[in-house]
Amino acid sequence: MTSTTAVSGEAVLRVKRAGRPLVAAVWWVAVWQFAAWSVQKEFLLASPWAVVTRLAELVFTAGFWGTVGWSLTRIVIGFAAAAVVGTLAAALAAASRVVDNALSPLIVTIRSAPVVSFIILLLLWTDSSRLSAIVSFLMVLPVMYANVLEGIRHRDRTLLEAARVFRVPFTRRVRTIDVPGVLPFFAAACRIGIGLAWKSGVTAEVIGVADGSIGERLYEAKLFLSSEDLFAWTLVIVTLSMLCETAVLHLLRRVPGRMEAGAS
Amino acid sequence: MTPEPIEMRSVTKRYGNHVVFAGVDLTLQAGTVTALTGPNGVGKTTVGRLLLGLEAPDSGHVTGIARLRRAAVFQEDRLCAHLDAVANVTLVLERQRRAVVGQELARAGLHAGDLSKPVRELSGGQRRRVAIVRALAVAADLVVLDEPFTGLDTSTKPAVMEYVRERLAGRTAVLITHDAAEATYFADRIVRLPL
Numbered sequence: 228m229t230s231t232t233a234v235s236g237e238a239v240l241r242v243k244r245a246g247r248p249l250v251a252a253v254w255w256v257a258v259w260q261f262a263a264w265s266v267q268k269e270f271l272l273a274s275p276w277a278v279v280t281r282l283a284e285l286v287f288t289a290g291f292w293g294t295v296g297w298s299l300t301r302i303v304i305g306f307a308a309a310a311v312v313g314t315l316a317a318a319l320a321a322a323s324r325v326v327d328n329a330l331s332p333l334i335v336t337i338r339s340a341p342v343v344s345f346i347i348l349l350l351l352w353t354d355s356s357r358l359s360a361i362v363s364f365l366m367v368l369p370v371m372y373a374n375v376l377e378g379i380r381h382r383d384r385t386l387l388e389a390a391r392v393f394r395v396p397f398t399r400r401v402r403t404i405d406v407p408g409v410l411p412f413f414a415a416a417c418r419i420g421i422g423l424a425w426k427s428g429v430t431a432e433v434i435g436v437a438d439g440s441i442g443e444r445l446y447e448a449k450l451f452l453s454s455e456d457l458f459a460w461t462l463v464i465v466t467l468s469m470l471c472e473t474a475v476l477h478l479l480r481r482v483p484g485r486m487e488a489g490a491s
Numbered sequence: 492m493t494p495e496p497i498e499m500r501s502v503t504k505r506y507g508n509h510v511v512f513a514g515v516d517l518t519l520q521a522g523t524v525t526a527l528t529g530p531n532g533v534g535k536t537t538v539g540r541l542l543l544g545l546e547a548p549d550s551g552h553v554t555g556i557a558r559l560r561r562a563a564v565f566q567e568d569r570l571c572a573h574l575d576a577v578a579n580v581t582l583v584l585e586r587q588r589r590a591v592v593g594q595e596l597a598r599a600g601l602h603a604g605d606l607s608k609p610v611r612e613l614s615g616g617q618r619r620r621v622a623i624v625r626a627l628a629v630a631a632d633l634v635v636l637d638e639p640f641t642g643l644d645t646s647t648k649p650a651v652m653e654y655v656r657e658r659l660a661g662r663t664a665v666l667i668t669h670d671a672a673e674a675t676y677f678a679d680r681i682v683r684l685p686l
Contacts, residue, residue, distance in 0.1 A: 385567055389563070389565065392544075393562060393625075
């Protein structure tokens with residue numbers, strides 16, 4: 228009897244915990260609905276129902292998935308390239324002060340310069356189809372570089388010293404000490420970087436009016452004063468960003484297990 | 492041929508303006524255990540770090556250690572928290588044999604069920620035993636043990652001490668300890684710092 232009560236108590240707690248974000252979401256949708264009623268002009272602020280209806284129409288069109296695929300591919304390429312280049316650059320900077328001194332001004336410049344400056348410059352150099360990948364890459368690169376470098380510098384010094392005494396081979400040390408030490412910093416950079424990649428990538432698509440992209444759909448929404456389309460595509464962007472983040476963090480959670488298997 | 496002894500000659504070590512010790516001479520005969528004892532702050536651990544090549548003397552010389560294969564039990568366990576006990580030991584071995592390492596850990600008093608747990612899930616005493624086995628499993632020319640029995644409870648300590656003594660037989664080792672009984676139990680020679 229006692230164990231049944233305990234189990235049902237736990238189940239209630241689980242439902243309560245799971246229900247909290249839902250309650251928050253319902254609250255904000257209600258606020259949105261109230262604001263839409265107050266404004267009374269669909270072209271200024273579409274209601275949640277109108278947006279959901281529009282989204283439901285969009286997902287059943289072939290063009291929707293083509294557009295999603297177009298932007299997703301380029302933004303993921305930009306993010307992945309930044310993750311690889313940022314990590315390698317940070318590893319080199321950690322190993323060599325000369326590299327660190329050479330890269331620091333470049334990274335600071337990229338981080339500080341407005342994203343539109345890069346977009347306009349890139350539009351002069353290349354066509355708009357490559358824009359979102361390059362802009363995502365440039366925006367994510369400083370985040371990856373800074374976080375991974377911080378992670379490398381915060382590795383456990385006592386473990387590294389022990390590895391030196393025991394002459395642990397380099398690749399084994401990387402797998403068992405370096406990667407697990409840097410991974411939390413890399414994961415944090417991924418969380419920030421994915422959102423940044425989507426924001427900057429779609430901004431680039433809007434400014435460059437990249438043919439077949441989500442940015443072009445947003446640009447058209449502005450042209451045709453369609454806030455339903457604007458909100459519907461924004462929901463799509465938020466959903467894609469969240470899905471990308473979930474996928475990347477899921478993959479990263481598997482890394483320690485793989486490292487462990489390699490060490491045994 | 493008798494291996495060359497490890498020698499510290501007129502060694503001085505400073506950290507900033509603080510002189511840890513000055514003009515220290517010490518000889519470690521091959522195949523013997525030397526215990527370093529003395530009060531806190533006299534530089535016992537620093538001598539160990541010099542012998543392990545982790546510090547350089549500010550003046551004087553440490554000879555006979557250049558090509559040595561070294562192993563250590565540090566004051567802290569210094570284990571990879573996410574790896575299990577066996578993986579922590581195989582990590583430092585040239586040939587990785589889980590079964591053999593498992594037997595060694597069992598000899599040091601770890602139960603079979605604890606061998607495959609990440610070491611962060613083990614007790615302090617169990618982690619200490621993993622650190623001890625790791626140092627003794629390596630075919631090292633010099634073993635430095637810095638307060639190796641700290642954190643072991645009174646019921647397991649005698650068995651672990653017996654295991655360590657057996658594994659140190661015929662090897663060159665330095666035992667750093669506050670405990671006179673430990674020094675007497677292990678050492679062929681006891682050196683009290685400051686010299």
